[in-house]
Amino acid sequence: MGLFNKKYIYVSVCFQNSSRSYAYRTEDKSIKINDVVMVPVPGEAAKPAIVTKVQICTEKDAPYPPDKTKMIIGRADRKTRKLFDGVDMRMPMDISIKSVQTTNGHAVVVTDKEERRRLKEQLGKRKDIKLIETQPISKACSIVSRDDAGKPVRRGYWKVQEHINGDVTWQCSRCKSIFQYREAFCPKCHSENRKTSHDPVWVDELEGFDAIFNDK
Ligand SMILES: [Zn+2]
Structure with a gap:
């Protein structure tokens, strides 16, 4: 049972001047994105590569079978790391x-x-x-x-509510929902609320229009 739940660390890496990524494994929990590591390559000496992704998986959800996935060798030295200067994955x-x-x-x-x-x-x-x-x-x-x-847009405004404790809340004129923050569109009824009740002339006009539409 313990073996079934064993966690594996998979890292995806990219070689220099290449956008393809390759999967390796590591047991080093400190490896993270943008670390430069040395990895074994078939038929070649170890090559430096930059880590593009770190995934912790069980054998079941692993991208490749753990026993068929090569381990990284370790972190690259400072000089090798410089090859990837300015690369941000x-x-x-x-x-x-x-x-x-x-x-x-x-x-x-x-x-x-x-x-x-x-x-x-x-x-x-x-x-x-x-x-x-x-x-x-x-x-x-x-x-x-x-x-x-070109599609119909429902418009309203924000009724600014100033509270005794200094808090400000925003009430949608359409659906009356109250929010802690002002938004361009009401998160509840999606009305486009450009103006606030701080602009009294405009609000009076808008309420007039609302009344006309509602009477229909
Ligand atoms: Zn609303």
Whole structure:
């Protein structure tokens, strides 16, 4: 039974100037993405390669049978590591944008400072991803792209609720759901809420339009 549950560490590696990856095994738990290692190659001397993926598997979910998978030799020396300078195999993850649902499709919107902070906290320890930000925080809540062109869009606004303890919550004028953060689209009813009740003239106008539509 113990043997059945044995865990194996599989590493995928890429050789210099090649995009194909090859699977090896290791027993070194400290091996991670972007480490340069020496691996055995059939008919050749050991070659340096960069680690592109680390997977811990049981024999059952392993990509190759453990006894047929060669072990890496170990870490490359400092001079060999230099061959891979500037190579980064981590997957880039853009935390400055996110995909959200709209009334009739999807939109890519810019995240705000608070959301990026949360994502950094949640993903910052992941060794396989590189957090990038392509959009400035000043563009938070703006729409980068959307696939619902020409389709009807449900619009509302955010009713800003300031609480005695200083907290601010955002209530969707459409579905009345309350959120801790402002979003470009209501996460519940997907209404496009561009404005807030801080802009009283605009809100009055919008409520007027809503009334007309609702009367139909
Ligand atoms: Zn809503």
